[in-house]
Amino acid sequence: MRLSEFIVLHVDRIVDEWEQFAKTITPAAESMDSVALRDHARSILLAAARDMCKPQTPSEQAAKARGEGPEKTPSLDEAGASHGELRHAVGFDLVQMTSEFRHLRACVIRLWVNSLQSPDLAYFQDMIRFNEAIDEALAESTATYAEGVNRSRDIFLAILGHDLRAPLQAVSMSTELLLRKAALEGDVLKCAINIQRSTGHLAVMVGDLLELVRSRLGKHLPIEPAPMDMADAAGEAIARACAGQPECDPTLDVQGDTRGTWDPRRLDQMLQNLIGNALQHGSSKREVKLCLKGETDSIRLTVHNDGAPIPTDAIPTIFDPLVRSASEALGEPTTSLGLGLFIVKEVVDAHQGTIEVSSSEMDGTTFTVVLPRKVIRL
Structure with a gap:
């Protein structure tokens, strides 16, 4: 039986062995279920089998060996890239992730060779084609994993x-x-x-x-939720934001119960950046207003300042990294690199909340954050 046929016929058995090996990669695998452990193994194998069935000339084979093939296998590359991304997300290191491919290669060859009764020259060609496919998937996984590491850093x-x-x-x-x-x-x-x-x-x-890191940013902030009172955190954030600025005097209005379970350090980042943004862009440092309102299952925070409104076309990208205000883009003096509101959005997302902004000449600019009182562990 040709290797591509063997892979398709025995794909479930091979994936079972992949899963058993992935279980041994601790501590990352300890919290993973069967679906996560098996991940894209089946997709990688079936894509490899399809690739092996395509005609390939000796010159194309030599080019592929040098990583210079005329075209790649989209389904194989997609599965490999997704695997690298997910393994990075769950905590595998690069050596552990690549060891899965080493084991997969060895497993397939062992099972296939044991099934052969009279191998011929074509079977050795099958091994070469299979190794090429696995190397392509490994390259995509490694590249995507490395990108995830760089973005996290x-x-x-x-x-x-x-x-x-x-x-x-x-x-x-x-x-x-x-x-x-x-x-x-x-x-x-x-x-x-x-x-x-x-x-x-x-x-x-x-x-x-x-x-x-101006042009290289990442995602997914880790959080450590603990019981806290957002009103206390807001008061402390105002004090720090206004240190050394006598003209700074934001008001804080607290309504209802403002206690919940959040990450105190991350919420301080959020508050500092929202307050700092309002002080920087408001027409008066004395007219920045914060309001905290305790609702049944959530807390609503609004931060308001008067002044020039945010351009309508800028609002959809205001939380994107490295996006600067119109005044900054025109070359006016500033220390902003466009990270403050990006960090705010990351903190809100990490707490499974929402953030919105409204801005007009008449009503000024208001950022509204709604956070659930307790973060649900995913």
Whole structure:
């Protein structure tokens, strides 16, 4: 029996062995069910079998061996890419993911050879074609997996760099106030100057970090939910956002029960960025208004500021990464890299909530976030 026919006939048995091997890849496999463990194995095998049935000249075979084939196998590449993406998502490392293909290759060849009674030269050609197909699927899986790793790393670096700027600004402005208004002398003056200089150096480093990941971002923030009160978090976020800015005086209106189970650190990121966005783009730092309203199963947060409205054509992309405002696009001075609202959307999504924005000349700009009181573990 030719190898392609053998694969189609025994695909379920081969996938069973794939699943048994995948179970041994711990700790990632410990929380995976049979469907997740089997993943795209069947699709990869059947696509490989179809590819093996296509005619191939010696020159095409040589080109494929060098990764220079005239065309790839779409179904095989799609299955391989999806497998790499899902294995990255569940926590397999690259060595573990590629070991699945090694085992799959060995399993198919072993089962097939054991079934043969009188192999001939054509069977060796079948082995070559099968290896080519598996190598193509492995290449796609590896490329997609590596892309997922890079995107996860880049989103971490981008958010780290973005969030470092708020405390750095608070330290910098507080130091400047001390140097201007306090009569510092001797060692105390030297310490204040050193803090000011060091903060400047750190700001440059953070800027370099953000430039590094400017065009490379990722997805899916991890969260650690815990009981908390959003009203307390909002008050603390306002205080930090306004550190060193005497003209900053947002109002906070709290209605009903604002307690729930969320990730305190992530919610602080969300609040800081929404408040910072309102302060930056509002016409007055004293007219930024926050409202928290406790509803039956959720909490509703609104952040409002007056000022120039968001252009209608900009609203659909306002939460996309690296999207800047119209004023920034025109070259006006700014420190924004378009990450703040992207981070807000990531935090809201991670908590299974929703976020909307409305903006007009008459009513100003309002961001509305609705979060369930308790995150459902998926």
